[in-house]
Amino acid sequence: MPINKVTDAEFKVIDAAVDELRSYFSNKADELGRPLTYLIKTYGCQLNESDSEKLSGYLEEMGLIESNTDKADVIFFNTCSIRENADDRLFGNLGVYKSVKRENKDMIIAVCGCMMKVEKNVEKIKKSYPFVDLVFDPQQLHLMPLLLQKSLSSKKLAVDIDNIDYIADDNRMPIARKRKFRALVPIMYGCNNFCTYCIVPFSRGRERSRDFDEIINQMKQLASEGYKEVMLLGQNVNSYGKDLGENKSFPDLLEACAQIEGFSRIRFMTSHPKDLSDRVIDIMAKYDSIETHLHLPCQSGSDAVLKRMNRHYTREQFLRTAKLFREKVPDGAISTDIIVGFPGETDRDFEDTLSLVRECRFDSAFTFQYSKRPGTKAAEFEDQVSQDVVTERFSRLLDLQNELVFESNKNLVGKTMEILIEGESNTAPDILTGRTKCNHLVNFTIPSELGISIKPNELEGKLGMVKITAAKPYSVEGVLECLIND
Numbered sequence: 001m002p003i004n005k006v007t008d009a010e011f012k013v014i015d016a017a018v019d020e021l022r023s024y025f026s027n028k029a030d031e032l033g034r035p036l037t038y039l040i041k042t043y044g045c046q047l048n049e050s051d052s053e054k055l056s057g058y059l060e061e062m063g064l065i066e067s068n069t070d071k072a073d074v075i076f077f078n079t080c081s082i083r084e085n086a087d088d089r090l091f092g093n094l095g096v097y098k099s100v101k102r103e104n105k106d107m108i109i110a111v112c113g114c115m116m117k118v119e120k121n122v123e124k125i126k127k128s129y130p131f132v133d134l135v136f137d138p139q140q141l142h143l144m145p146l147l148l149q150k151s152l153s154s155k156k157l158a159v160d161i162d163n164i165d166y167i168a169d170d171n172r173m174p175i176a177r178k179r180k181f182r183a184l185v186p187i188m189y190g191c192n193n194f195c196t197y198c199i200v201p202f203s204r205g206r207e208r209s210r211d212f213d214e215i216i217n218q219m220k221q222l223a224s225e226g227y228k229e230v231m232l233l234g235q236n237v238n239s240y241g242k243d244l245g246e247n248k249s250f251p252d253l254l255e256a257c258a259q260i261e262g263f264s265r266i267r268f269m270t271s272h273p274k275d276l277s278d279r280v281i282d283i284m285a286k287y288d289s290i291e292t293h294l295h296l297p298c299q300s301g302s303d304a305v306l307k308r309m310n311r312h313y314t315r316e317q318f319l320r321t322a323k324l325f326r327e328k329v330p331d332g333a334i335s336t337d338i339i340v341g342f343p344g345e346t347d348r349d350f351e352d353t354l355s356l357v358r359e360c361r362f363d364s365a366f367t368f369q370y371s372k373r374p375g376t377k378a379a380e381f382e383d384q385v386s387q388d389v390v391t392e393r394f395s396r397l398l399d400l401q402n403e404l405v406f407e408s409n410k411n412l413v414g415k416t417m418e419i420l421i422e423g424e425s426n427t428a429p430d431i432l433t434g435r436t437k438c439n440h441l442v443n444f445t446i447p448s449e450l451g452i453s454i455k456p457n458e459l460e461g462k463l464g465m466v467k468i469t470a471a472k473p474y475s476v477e478g479v480l481e482c483l484i485n486d
């Protein structure tokens with residue numbers, strides 16, 4: 001499949017479309033006597049979150065204002081295809097808009113994201129959801145303004161699903177960031193691994209690394225704008241640079257990022273255990289600004305299953321990496337992803353997963369029931385595990401993992417830890433939330449005797465020292481001792 005770097009000339013055509021759409025929406029706003037609004041519903045992973053920030057950026061350049069009601073003038077569904085229930089959710093939510101659109105004929109509805117790379121889903125939209133105005137897949141994201149223009153002028157569904165894996169310079173796109181302290185920075189797109197259960201290599205195409213200097217320039221810019229946390233994103237960050245032919249690898253990039261002044265936390269995900277080099281662990285141990293948290297999906301603890309998943313590492317190799325990380329980053333945390341009920345998984349295989357979980361003592365885990373994804377190799381495997389067995393295994397794994405997370409949280413009680421403040425918690429207005437350097441979630445209060453008069457939302461992105469006072473199953477509670485000046 002060809003890989004195309006979006007050229008400056010192409011960006012100029014896109015910019016011209018944005019200008020034209022700005023005057024279109026401004027005329028509409030004059031007609032209606034109110035500004036036009038947009039809403040983006042984002043499903044799935046952080047890469048989708050990052051894509052949505054770019055869509056927001058374009059829509060805001062067109063003069064639209066973000067809204068959180070379902071009655072917005074422009075609605076985007078940025079979809080995820082990783083598991084079947086995500087598909088069901090989209091079609092369920094989309095169905096509701098049939099009547100909403102009947103009331104507001106000028107409303108614009110767009111569906112994009114990974115599900116739109118699956119032809120069957122696009123066909124289903126054409127047939128059963130004819131009120132949708134535009135459809136495009138993640139590779140065509142930068143082309144959205146052109147498609148929107150096309151759909152408005154033709155009054156028909158505009159679809160762009162071609163087979164080109166584009167790579168577009170983030171510095172050339174408007175990005176409306178969701179959080180004022182956190183910046184999502186994709187460093188590469190796509191995946192070449194073809195784990196047999198996974199749809200991502202089909203939905204997001206071949207690996208394309210962003211230019212090294214382009215990323216560093218963006219990082220310097222973000223630091224100068226005051227961002228405190230950056231998240232370097234990729235399906236498999238450790239294969240960054242392999243396609244650039246410039247001798248630049250992920251550890252080089254991570255180290256260069258850590259040397260930029262101004263960031264409190266540099267995070268990265270996801271690491272594939274087969275590609276994580278010891279040098280990455282050394283760099284994590286060396287630089288204070290790098291989060292001491294490693295997201296390292298094991299998927300299974302059984303060699304036989306790992307082989308059929310096409311993961312290219314053994315249980316022993318995984319354990320070696322986890323052990324090395326624990327030795328070199330003693331206060332660090334490891335999180336993981338685990339799939340239960342992969343085709344052919346026996347009781348014995350599952351026991352191997354439980355014992356790996358016990359041995360690694362993961363600080364947190366995302367656990368998934370295997371979901372058959374048409375088009376992947378594993379979907380063709382004959383020995384699919386029955387739902388009853390999957391449900392029973394899944395609940396045993398959850399019980400074990402919950403116990404370990406609770407223990408990991410209990411170990412923090414009594415410690416005073418540096419927290420990056422994220423803002424108000426969802427629970428109560430006087431409780432704030434933040435994360436430790438190794439990504440533990442902390443809910444904390446500010447004692448009145450500290451005399452802090454800053455509003456909670458103005459504390460976002462600031463560092464503070466918090467004494468941990470209690471452990472909960474999924475978080476810890478604490479009390480702020482002081483803010484750290486930056």
Ligand code: 5AD
Nearest residue numbers: 197198297337338339368369370371
């Ligand atoms: N079924 C269940 N879980 C899956 N994942 C990816 N594909 C599937 C699937 N078909 C999980 C993996 C991956 C995480 C992002 O989603 O654990 O690491």
Ligand code: SF4
Nearest residue numbers: 191193194195198200
């Ligand atoms: Fe999917 Fe495997 Fe690529 Fe991760 S590494 S995105 S699980 S194919």
